Amino acid sequence: MSTSQRRSDLEKLRIRLDQFYLAEDIEQSRDGRLQSDPAVISSILERTGLSKGTFKYHQKALLTARDIASGGPVQVHWVPGHCEIPGNELADKLANEGASKSVPSPEPLATIAGIRHLAKDVIKSRLADWWDNAERPRRYAFDDLQPPFQCPSELMMPRGLLHHLLAARSGHGDFRAYHQRFPFRPEESRDPRCRCGESKSTAHAVYCRHNTRIRHLWPIPMVNGDKGPAPTAPASAYWHALLQDSCAFSRFDKVTGFFSGLPTS
Template identity: 40%
Template sequence: MFLFTDGSRLSNADAVAGAGWYGHWGAWKQESACGHLCLPKHEVFDAEATAAYEGLKAAFDSAQAPYTQNVYILLDNQEVAQQLQGSPRGSSQHTILAFQEAANAWPTRSLRCQAIQPGQVHVQWIPGHAGIAGNEQADEQAKKGARSTPQTNTPPARYGWAHRTLKEEFWRRFQAFWAENAPQQYQDLSIGLDKQPHELSLPRATLGRLLAAWSGHGDFAQYHERFGHEDTKLECSCGRPKTPHHFYYCWKGHKASPQPWGSRQVDEILRSKSGTRDLHEWLQRSHFYRTICSAH
């Protein structure tokens, strides 16, 4: 018996998952098991694991079970396939252990015809969306499950769902906190939050200069005066005080290398991806902080 299993999750606010399975038997591919399940507060991983377990239970109850030697569980999630055959970790551990217990019980099933060898349950990964008919059937069942009405005795929330929900809630609250409590320098530059900040791709030296310009903590006259640094140089070699934005206005910097930002204002240079990239390239050409506005 070949049993295809799959999981799916809606992309709406509820993010309900669905488990689906489809099995066929014999050379003529007679349908032997088909079904789906609605799984609120589950991730796709959890739905995949549940589909494998519920599909195997359906194989036990199928009319072909007494005449079936081996059951082949075919799914397109490599991580679930590995955990079904090994030590479960993370989410859905109880479901995976229940699957393994059921798989171990297959050879000793009570309804097996005496002429049929005990057989085994085999788990095999297959590529998804590759035109495999059984996989497409299981995928359709999983989507039906996600769109269907949950049962009254729905399984409890899974760890994977709780973990994702907690991360999303933390991010939402952090964004609200930042909107109210961001330092004034960051507010003036309209620097928000990004899970993958583009500036982290900058070389370390440029990133340091950028963060100093954002925060005002660096080799700047006001910073040195604030903390009483007496052995520091407060002016650029051009004669003007060092400030976070001085690189933008320094005439010696202009002379050393034409600045590439055209009509863009300094705040756009410091916050936009193209601006920070141009800043890095200009610093490399002009050697601004090494020869023109150095610390010593």
């Protein structure tokens, strides 16, 4: 019998005797019966399997119960332990049978929900592998940009602003390098310029002097759920992070008016 079980039985005995003693009509408590496992008493009398502190606790509980019982006509009856009790014997039998069997396989059984979850993981993994190994221009491999598996937030942007975001990501837009590579007319090469007088490039938005004056108002982009570079970070690092966060890109345009052409205060 464990120490906690012994202590529990003794505590129940003490409380029950205390209830008998404090009863208003002591005669009504004459038929009360207290039951406990004799192993508790024998372990205390023989002092077997008990530490010094536990023995003293149990001994004090017994003496307290004896003193309480002396205050009234209380009858204490000891009942047998757990032996020869049908329900307990059956539980022991089943426990032994279960312990004698081999350890069950740690592999869980397949369920419909589990198969669906596994299928989604496989599709996601294969698509990611295809995306990483697909042949595409080096520009498209920009900053570990991953394909979306849900409706991307970019689709919530105004179409005009979305055009500028996709143009900046791909390099196909109203930029000097693009017009030099793909001139509209073979005999001429366009050189689009910003309102600041500098030639346009994909990252010119973070170098334009009109925008750098209000750098403190630029938003902080989120990258993979974490805060990205602050506006005070190197311009190239901030720009790469800004292209990954469509919401921050929209706020950047709202502050600077660079892409929408709206004047800022």
